[in-house]
Amino acid sequence: MATQRILDFLATRRPNGPCLVVDLDVVRDNFRAFEKALPDSKIYYAVKANPAPEILRLLAAMGSSFDTASVAEVEMAMDAGAPADRISFGNTIKKERDIARAYQLGIRLYAVDCVEEVEKIARVAPGSRVFCRVLTDGEGAEWPLSRKFGCVPAMAVDVLRHAKNLGLDAYGVSFHVGSQQTDLSAWDRALGDAKKVFATLAEEGIVLKMVNMGGGFPTRYLKDVPAAQAYGQAIFSALRKHFGNALPETIIEPGRGMVGNAGVIKSEVVLISKKADNDNVRWVFLDIGKFGGLAETMDEAIRYPIVTPRDGSETAPCVLAGPTCDSADVLYEKTPYPLPLSLTIGDEVLIEGTGAYTTTYSAVAFNGFEPLRSYVI
């Protein structure tokens, strides 16, 4: 996944210290693949996955819309050239003054999952469109979403009715099947739930128009994942099955699926050692770890492919850890990572599939280490 452009950049520029390099050509290809796979859905790029201005500008120019998590992200999307009507404030947890600020900036589409949030929006963003997030089970996802966002479908009906009563545009339903979702039937179950909310409200004369199918589209780490095309077909079938000919407007919010495979982190082996002479497992310490951008290795959830200059020679399992004085800064320990026995201190390794959820997760200065630098080429 390290493209020739990325390899050339690293070979020429030789940046010191760990850094992420993102190839915009891959982002462009990913955007086109989503457009092709789901031609009837609007693409709202999840800015939080990687808000690099170059990425936002490219996607804005290609016609993408944007899913934002904060006023700062709204402003980033607008700075990149996106008009307000292509921006959704997709965080269900918002301060009322932030909603007011977004409304001032022209934002008219908001996520909610409870009546309390509806009331804030009614007060400071009158007449706006709201969609209610429905809880899904997240089964099959590598990074499950727990119950933090959304409410049960029965409550979503109350929430949207309340929105309508307060003069808002009860616009639709959203769900998120869980990040890095590889089970195609997850969308079918969630669309079934969405349809129930549509049907119940229709009986009361409230006509919802949109289903926001969220993100969850995986990027390829070590295991193969279904291609965008397979997702598109599964989703279209599920839409047909549940909504028949009365297909709603649909939105997707890819983040990881848009930029994950576009980025590669260059890192350096700082130390290779053992804890006892008779240990089988070597400890390999890199100059980047959990607090330098690889937070998604939490609970060893995401397992990144790692390329070393010694690949092809005999490997043995290693514990892989970061450079900080924090014992939690271990990337892979429960399931050790096979690396070449000939790997040496000072070797540069490439951590692939790191275009999403790395730079912004990086700690400001933990242990004095600077945050992950990023180059978008």
Place this chain on the structure above:
Amino acid sequence: MATQRILDFLATRRPNGPCLVVDLDVVRDNFRAFEKALPDSKIYYAVKANPAPEILRLLAAMGSSFDTASVAEVEMAMDAGAPADRISFGNTIKKERDIARAYQLGIRLYAVDCVEEVEKIARVAPGSRVFCRVLTDGEGAEWPLSRKFGCVPAMAVDVLRHAKNLGLDAYGVSFHVGSQQTDLSAWDRALGDAKKVFATLAEEGIVLKMVNMGGGFPTRYLKDVPAAQAYGQAIFSALRKHFGNALPETIIEPGRGMVGNAGVIKSEVVLISKKADNDNVRWVFLDIGKFGGLAETMDEAIRYPIVTPRDGSETAPCVLAGPTCDSADVLYEKTPYPLPLSLTIGDEVLIEGTGAYTTTYSAVAFNGFEPLRSYVI
């Protein structure tokens, strides 16, 4: 733990958004308490716990030494007025060029836990003092240190012998009993291991001089913890028991114990909601979470005391979560947190005991949220 000075500051300044306020008077008291409890030990403040320049300047002026994790932290300590001979480069994982830079800055005390690291130091920091970190079991600690740092005592003997052979000063042994350690006997076990390394090397004519007893001194969160005085007594007894009259020089490296209880985070309730009408547990969302500075709630390890303006009224269990669009950004869910039923959106809450390991853990811009601001008063 919110001192009157902190309360007055918040009432007067009314800072917008989440922030940490640290009271230097508490840091001063803590330093004196450590001095009094362990009068024969040198105090090396663990800079990583909170590197605010005001804290470093205060401690440098009081005569503290400093334990650093990177060249950047070495420079911070020097900028605060600490001479190089009061600074230890305590990270066992160092790039050779960083060791060279520290040596240039005058640093002559380095941590190691393997021969590979000894060789780097011998090459670029000739003649320096090195101490070898020994693995302890960390039992009794709330934030255990796993096996990331240190080697077994038998290997420490080899590491220190190797240092001596390469012209370094084989200076001593270090251990870390685990952060927020409340079991006083942990130091006894570790000192027993340290003594064994001393004794074995003495037989070869290598005379170690120092035991670095690390940190682990707890700060008070919800549970009571033994006072510094109790630690001092337990440690002194253990030193006597294992070393008799030939007491080594000793170092301690308090971080959390020095600044934890000196800081309070002010936060705001952004949303209170349920996921279904018949849910027993409310979800309370704050404007700070795991990626905004409360990383140590990982696995619900550290449970901070929370003060609300409604304290005293009836409480009920809540799931407590942060404001980002990340499902992992939940602080307490497995063990819900009791909060007043009358708690309301917009209420300001104080999260106490947050002076250590908060600001620097904060993500640079996750979801567009700015890093945790900090005021040292």
